[in-house]
Amino acid sequence: MAESPSIPKGTRDFSPEISSKRNYIFDTVKSVFKKFAYKQIETPAMENLSTLTGKYGEEGDKLLFKILNSGDFLKKISNEELALRNIKSLTTKISEKGLRYDLTVPLARYVVQHRNEITFPFKRFQIQPVWRADKPQKGRYREFYQCDADIIGSNSILNELEIVQMIDEVFTKLNLKVTIKINNRKLLAGIAERIGYPEKLTQMTVAIDKLDKIGHEKVYEELQKSGFSENSLKLLEPILNISGNFDDQMQCIEKFLGETESGTAGTDEIQQLFNYLNIFKFNNKIELDIKLARGLNYYTGAIFEVVSDEIKIGSICGGGRYDDLTGIFGLKNVSGVGISFGADRIYDVLETLNKFPETITETVKIMFVNFGKKEEKYCLPLLKKLRNKEIPAEIFPDNAKMKKQMKYADANNIPFVAMAGENEISQNKFTIKNMNTGEQQLVTEEELINIISK
Amino acid sequence: MAESPSIPKGTRDFSPEISSKRNYIFDTVKSVFKKFAYKQIETPAMENLSTLTGKYGEEGDKLLFKILNSGDFLKKISNEELALRNIKSLTTKISEKGLRYDLTVPLARYVVQHRNEITFPFKRFQIQPVWRADKPQKGRYREFYQCDADIIGSNSILNELEIVQMIDEVFTKLNLKVTIKINNRKLLAGIAERIGYPEKLTQMTVAIDKLDKIGHEKVYEELQKSGFSENSLKLLEPILNISGNFDDQMQCIEKFLGETESGTAGTDEIQQLFNYLNIFKFNNKIELDIKLARGLNYYTGAIFEVVSDEIKIGSICGGGRYDDLTGIFGLKNVSGVGISFGADRIYDVLETLNKFPETITETVKIMFVNFGKKEEKYCLPLLKKLRNKEIPAEIFPDNAKMKKQMKYADANNIPFVAMAGENEISQNKFTIKNMNTGEQQLVTEEELINIISK
Numbered sequence: 001m002a003e004s005p006s007i008p009k010g011t012r013d014f015s016p017e018i019s020s021k022r023n024y025i026f027d028t029v030k031s032v033f034k035k036f037a038y039k040q041i042e043t044p045a046m047e048n049l050s051t052l053t054g055k056y057g058e059e060g061d062k063l064l065f066k067i068l069n070s071g072d073f074l075k076k077i078s079n080e081e082l083a084l085r086n087i088k089s090l091t092t093k094i095s096e097k098g099l100r101y102d103l104t105v106p107l108a109r110y111v112v113q114h115r116n117e118i119t120f121p122f123k124r125f126q127i128q129p130v131w132r133a134d135k136p137q138k139g140r141y142r143e144f145y146q147c148d149a150d151i152i153g154s155n156s157i158l159n160e161l162e163i164v165q166m167i168d169e170v171f172t173k174l175n176l177k178v179t180i181k182i183n184n185r186k187l188l189a190g191i192a193e194r195i196g197y198p199e200k201l202t203q204m205t206v207a208i209d210k211l212d213k214i215g216h217e218k219v220y221e222e223l224q225k226s227g228f229s230e231n232s233l234k235l236l237e238p239i240l241n242i243s244g245n246f247d248d249q250m251q252c253i254e255k256f257l258g259e260t261e262s263g264t265a266g267t268d269e270i271q272q273l274f275n276y277l278n279i280f281k282f283n284n285k286i287e288l289d290i291k292l293a294r295g296l297n298y299y300t301g302a303i304f305e306v307v308s309d310e311i312k313i314g315s316i317c318g319g320g321r322y323d324d325l326t327g328i329f330g331l332k333n334v335s336g337v338g339i340s341f342g343a344d345r346i347y348d349v350l351e352t353l354n355k356f357p358e359t360i361t362e363t364v365k366i367m368f369v370n371f372g373k374k375e376e377k378y379c380l381p382l383l384k385k386l387r388n389k390e391i392p393a394e395i396f397p398d399n400a401k402m403k404k405q406m407k408y409a410d411a412n413n414i415p416f417v418a419m420a421g422e423n424e425i426s427q428n429k430f431t432i433k434n435m436n437t438g439e440q441q442l443v444t445e446e447e448l449i450n451i452i453s454k
Numbered sequence: 455m456a457e458s459p460s461i462p463k464g465t466r467d468f469s470p471e472i473s474s475k476r477n478y479i480f481d482t483v484k485s486v487f488k489k490f491a492y493k494q495i496e497t498p499a500m501e502n503l504s505t506l507t508g509k510y511g512e513e514g515d516k517l518l519f520k521i522l523n524s525g526d527f528l529k530k531i532s533n534e535e536l537a538l539r540n541i542k543s544l545t546t547k548i549s550e551k552g553l554r555y556d557l558t559v560p561l562a563r564y565v566v567q568h569r570n571e572i573t574f575p576f577k578r579f580q581i582q583p584v585w586r587a588d589k590p591q592k593g594r595y596r597e598f599y600q601c602d603a604d605i606i607g608s609n610s611i612l613n614e615l616e617i618v619q620m621i622d623e624v625f626t627k628l629n630l631k632v633t634i635k636i637n638n639r640k641l642l643a644g645i646a647e648r649i650g651y652p653e654k655l656t657q658m659t660v661a662i663d664k665l666d667k668i669g670h671e672k673v674y675e676e677l678q679k680s681g682f683s684e685n686s687l688k689l690l691e692p693i694l695n696i697s698g699n700f701d702d703q704m705q706c707i708e709k710f711l712g713e714t715e716s717g718t719a720g721t722d723e724i725q726q727l728f729n730y731l732n733i734f735k736f737n738n739k740i741e742l743d744i745k746l747a748r749g750l751n752y753y754t755g756a757i758f759e760v761v762s763d764e765i766k767i768g769s770i771c772g773g774g775r776y777d778d779l780t781g782i783f784g785l786k787n788v789s790g791v792g793i794s795f796g797a798d799r800i801y802d803v804l805e806t807l808n809k810f811p812e813t814i815t816e817t818v819k820i821m822f823v824n825f826g827k828k829e830e831k832y833c834l835p836l837l838k839k840l841r842n843k844e845i846p847a848e849i850f851p852d853n854a855k856m857k858k859q860m861k862y863a864d865a866n867n868i869p870f871v872a873m874a875g876e877n878e879i880s881q882n883k884f885t886i887k888n889m890n891t892g893e894q895q896l897v898t899e900e901e902l903i904n905i906i907s908k
Contacts, residue, residue, distance in 0.1 A: 005563045005783045008500050008551050013564055015571070016493035016578065023494070035841050037818045037848035039470035039866070040477070044597050045499060045553075045583065046462050046519075065500075066522040068549050070587045074539050082536055087526050095522050097462050099499075109459045110467055117469070119865035121851060124470065129499065133524045143498050156851035158830065165838075279834060329459045364491045376612065380733060384619075387489050394491035397575060397610035411573035412493070 010134070010142030020360045022145075022347060026127055028173045029147045029341050032166050033125040038149045041124045043106040045131075046097045053098075055105045055328060063132045065142075066095040099131035103148045103340075104325070111152055112329035120153030120334075139344065150338030152325065157269060160302045160321070161276035163339050164286060167306055167317055170341065172283045175355050177309040178316070179285040183292035184270045185299050185320075187253065190263020191239055191290075194256060195232040204228070205293035208240065212291070216240060239290060246274055246288050253290065269301055285309070294318050304339060308349050316345045365452045366416040366432075367409045368395035369402065378425050379418070382445055391452065409435060416452050464588070464596030474814045476599075476801060480581055482627045483601045483795050486620050487579040492603045495578050497560040499585075500551045507552075509559045509782060517586045519596075520549040553585035557602045557794075558779070565606055566783040574607030574788075595798065604792030606779065611723060614756045614775070615730035617793050618740060621760055621771060624795065626737045629809050631763040632770070633739040637746035638724045639753050639774075641707065644717020645693055645744075648710060649686040658682070659747035662694065666745070670694060693744060700728055700742050707744065723755055739763070748772055758793060762803050770799045819906045820870040820886075821863045822849035823856065832879050833872070836899055845906065863889060870906050 007013060014022060030040075046067060053061055073094040074082065082090075100106055103126045111122060127147045134140055149166065151159050164180055171178045192201040203226040207219050219240070220233055228236075242252050250271065257263030270288065277286060294305050294315070301321035308316055319339035326334045350356050366386065368379040379395055386393040396405045409417050419431045430448050433440045443451065461467060468476060484494075500521060507515055527548040528536065536544075554560055557580045565576060581601045588594055603620065605613050618634055625632045646655040657680040661673050673694070674687055682690075696706050704725065711717030724742065731740060748759050748769070755775035762770060773793035780788045804810050820840065822833040833849055840847040850859045863871050873885045884902050887894045897905065 005505050005567050006502065007498050007505075007563075007567075008502055011498035011500055013498070013568065014496040015568070016495055019494040019496055022496075031844075034817060035844065035846045037821075037846060037866075039817055040473040041470055042468040042473055042476075044461050044465035044467070045585070046465055046597065048460065048462055051459050051461075062524070065524075067553075068520040068522050068545065070516070070519075072541055074541065074544075079537065082539075083533065085528050085536075087528065090528075091522065099521075109461075113459050113461075114467065114469070119862050121862070123848075131499070143500065151851070154851040158849065158851045169841075276834075279831070280838060363488060363493055367491075377733070380730075384734060387623075390485075390489065392489045392491060394577075395612065397605070397608040397612045408573050408575075412491075 008142070010136030010140075012141060012143070016363070017361050020363065021350070021356050022343065024356065024360050025174070025341075025343050025346055025350070026145070026147065029170055029343075030125070030127060032170050032173070033149045035169075036123075036149075036162055036166050038123045038125040038151075041110060041126055042128060043100070043103075043110055043126070045100055045129070047100055047106060047109065049092070049096055049098045051109050052101060052105060056101055060101065063134055064101055065099040065131045065133055066091060067097040067099070069094055069096055100128070101132060102130050103128060103146045104150075104338075105328075107148070107150060107152075108326045108329055111334070112326050112331045115331060122152040123149070124152070125149040139348065141344065145343045147341040147343055148338060150336050152336040153334055155335050157272045157276065157302075159337050160273045163304065163319060163337065164273075164277060164282075165280070167304070167339065168282045168284050168286075170317075171306070174346065174350065176346075176349060176353075177284060178306050179287055179309055180282075181287050181289040181292050181305045181307065182270070182273065183289055183294075183303040184266045184301055185303060186262045186266030186269065186301060187257070187290060188266075188293065190257045190260045190266050191236070193260045193262065194258065195228070195235040197228060197232060200226060200228065202297070204236075208236075208291050209293035211240060242290055249288050249290065250274075273302065294320070298322055300324070302337060311349055311352055313345055313349055315342065316349060317341045361413050362415060364392045364394055364412060364414045366391070366393045366418055366448075367405075367412075367414045368393075369405050369417060369419045370396040370399050371419070371421055372399045375420050375425065378420050379430075382418075382430070382448070385445070386449065386452075389449070389453075391449075418448065462596070464590030464594075466595060466597070470817070471815050474817065475804070475810050476797065478810065478814050479628070479795075479797050479800055479804070480599070480601065483624055483797075484579070484581060486624050486627070487603045489623075490577075490603075490616055490620050492577045492579040492605075495564065495580055496582060497554070497557075497564055497580070499554055499583070501554055501560060501563065503546070503550055503552045505563050506555060506559060510555055514555065517588055518555055519553040519585045519587055520545060521551040521553070523548055523550055554582070555586060556584050557582060557600045558604075558792075559782075561602070561604060561606075562780045562783055565788070566780050566785045569785060576606040577603070578606070579603040593798065593802065599797045601795040601797055602792060604790050606790040607788055609789050611726040611730065611756075613791050614727045617758065617773060617791065618727075618731060618736075619734070621758070621793065622736045622738050622740075624771075625760070628800065628804065630800075630803060630807075631738060632760050633741060633763055634736075635741050635743040635746050635759045635761065636724070636727065637743055637748075637757040638720045638755055639757060640716045640720030640723065640755060641711075641744060642720075642747065644711045644714045644720050645690070647714045647716065648712065649682070649689045651682060651686060654680060654682065656751070658690075662690075662745050663747040665694060696744055703742050703744065727756065748774070752776055754778070756791065765803055765806055767799055767803060769796065770803060771795045815867050816869060818846045818848055818866060818868045820845070820847045820872055820902075821859075821866075821868045822847075823859050823871060823873045824850040824853050825873070825875055826853045829874055829879065832874050833884075836872075836884070836902070839899070840903065840906075843903070843907075845903075872902065 077093055129143050129145050131143050167180055188205050189201055192198050192204050207222045211219050238256055242249055254267055292303055292305055294303050299320035300323040303320040305315050306317035321337040323335045325336045383395055415435050417433045424430055429442050431442050432448050506518055531547055583597050583599050585597050621634050642659050643655055646652050646658050661676045665673050692710055696703055708721055746759055748757050753774035754777040757774040759769050760771035775791040777789045779790045837849055869889055871887045878884055883896050885896050886902050
């Protein structure tokens with residue numbers, strides 16, 4: 001036989017079993033999004049490169065998958081230009097379209113393009129694959145799904161509350177224990193301002209984000225290298241040593257920030273959010289984490305990150321508020337807040353903890369063994385009756401060896417097998433076998449339906 | 455504002471309303487596939503071009519979307535070669551991957567690649583987008599979904615029966631009336647043989663396929679141009695004039711075909727299938743259509759095609775048996791039979807006939823009007839209670855003008871609106887407004903839940 005065909009590296013086939021498990025995650029997330037009144041949209045896999053380019057930094061531009069123009073893609077390029085081999089400039093001439101890199105830029109593009117049809121606030125969710133020409137490695141793929149919900153066109157902190165509620169509910173439904181970490185970019189900005197380096201906000205937060213990983217000393221070193229003065233680091237001390245519950249932390253932060261403008265806005269927003277959160281009970285821990293610095297170039301207010309309490313795997317969900325999502329396409333002053341669930345990581349957590357419900361892969365309730373034409377004909381009406389009752393069922397299509405048929409039932413995780421030979425037919429009955437216990441019973445149609453409907 | 459952003463021609467954004475309607479079709483098809491024990495797989499959007507090229511004919515190769523290699527895509531190409539501007543040869547060097555053109559070649563690739571993990575027969579369904587660089591026009595898109603179910607590794611005609619049952623059930627669930635047309639390639643081969651032109655099977659079937667459209671005379675003309683003799687056309691007469699029910703037609707066909715080998719195999723297969731079909735009642739018409747020639751280069755046995763009885767729009771579903779699907783990847787003698795639902799055309803039929811259920815777009819049951827902080831706080835616990843009962847509900851996030859809030863409820867097709875001002879709060883009640891009738895009632899929490907749960 002010829003060499004076995006394969007798929008591009010970094011991409012995956014999903015078998016029936018894996019698809020079922022993935023759908024369990026998608027369906028759970030989707031049901032919660034819908035319950036909170038987020039509505040689904042879908043955008044094309046291909047976007048114009050003019051939409052995508054420049055939105056993810058220079059590194060991101062390189063990771064865009066680009067589609068070669070159809071037909072004579074060189075026709076607009078002179079011989080001289082071709083000979084120059086300027087890859088960047090040639091790319092723009094032989095490729096006009098690229099594959100979606102995330103769901104956020106397409107959302108911004110969608111909102112601006114359809115702004116006259118949309119009644120704001122616009123609560124949308126989107127569950128679709130994205131593509132990145134990243135170096136493939138364990139847990140990092142070139143095609144993967146994102147599950148995003150965003151509300152566009154509302155400043156209300158109520159939206160942040162609902163995002164926390166959605167996170168709590170999704171992970172409760174998935175039977176996972178998580179910690180929901182919350183921060184606010186304005187608090188970080190206030191801190192940077194207070195220690196005298198408002199312009200070094202990014203360096204400061206990137207460094208203190210590593211506190212748990214590399215420890216105090218190394219964080220100081222990094223900050224020193226970035227040009228923070230001895231005095232500023234001394235000022236920062238109380239923030240690095242912050243501890244206690246929300247109220248303790250807030251007291252410390254408020255004292256630290258004093259009257260800085262963005263600081264006050266930050267404490268105000270975070271206080272509002274926690275006031276909302278205090279109205280409700282949650283199944284998962286919710287923490288203020290002043291060190292959380294996720295997506296800082298992007299978020300302007302609340303920042304969310306979710307980690308598993310049961311396994312170390314990094315962030316499995318994250319999001320935040322961005323005050324100018326659609327500005328890149330010319331529509332100013334539209335605030336949004338959103339959340340993205342990392343389906344692949346959540347899959348890994350569920351798989352590692354063996355927490356996928358067993359019934360997920362049990363897609364068919366019963367298989368009829370095929371003993372030949374006459375027996376087949378005897379089984380077909382009952383098979384039809386089961387399906388009319390919306391019970392997934394099948395008959396083995398060929399009169400194959402019993403062993404082969406049972407192997408099929410086993411491989412497909414089918415819990416019951418029905419058999420009807422001469423003996424059963426003469427009594428107008430079926431033998432039903434429970435594939436888990438091995439138990440066999442001679443039963444009527446009605447009894448059979450009762451057994452498998454349990 | 456800058457020029458509005460747009461999407462590549464031939465692609466589409468799906469708004470919440472359109473997404474809901476599309477999901478209604480996908481969910482219906484999926485539920486039937488699952489009930490008949492077909493299991494979902496997913497394959498990557500990108501396949502290696504070596505997998506795709508040469509599988510769809512020369513025209514098809516041109517319609518493949520090709521992905522530009524990352525990095526310096528010219529590095530393997532010499533200056534001399536570049537100067538030659540041989541597009542076809544350059545393409546193979548600057549592009550290694552392409553977008554999926556259909557779900558059939560990826561299925562064949564999947565089956566061969568994973569043959570050692572699969573327990574045959576393999577009943578798989580797949581609902582994913584495909585991409586074709588076709589000239590966009592009304593009803594033809596460059597990105598569209600296919601909904602395919604196939605069973606691989608079984609010759610049994612029982613599979614053909616189940617495919618007809620699935621078609622009947624899908625369209626019954628969608629409340630559409632259709633005709634399911636059935637033919638068999640072997641019958642057509644028998645006819646070509648009988649009139650003395652076994653090698654001109656394709657020309658013959660392509661011509662007689664047009665009978666209803668262009669009439670007898672023009673079909674004869676076309677056949678003459680293709681080199682069929684006067685005598686052969688005379689012989690063909692009874693086939694072109696065939697009419698009556700299944701038995702009448704079969705009598706005519708059997709008499710016509712006599713003892714030709716493929717003819718006998720064809721009548722045998724079609725008789726078997728109709729024997730199965732006669733066991734059951736169907737909601738839709740099922741017809742033998744000897745003129746049906748769909749996908750002839752591909753199918754080797756049964757051929758299916760479904761047309762709407764209510765609107766002229768061409769085929770909305772089709773399929774057939776292919777005896778050597780996986781041969782292209784080196785795995786011989788694996789027979790399959792499958793069906794593909796055309797989601798876009800089915801969408802157009804439902805839309806034109808106004809047959810989408812109204813409730814589809816009613817995604818949220820109730821919206822709480824936001825009258826300010828105090829009123830908000832009063833509403834939040836009930837909102838949470840509703841969601842705990844899995845009732846999709848929301849509160850308008852901002853204390854905006856009443857008009858704006860009601861406009862939002864209207865635009866989102868929300869059937870009930872709840873209001874609580876000072877008066878309601880003092881009585882521990884809510885005013886609920888039925889948005890369809892305009893009727894308002896002052897009710898308790900419990901009464902409200904009852905009203906919207908109806």
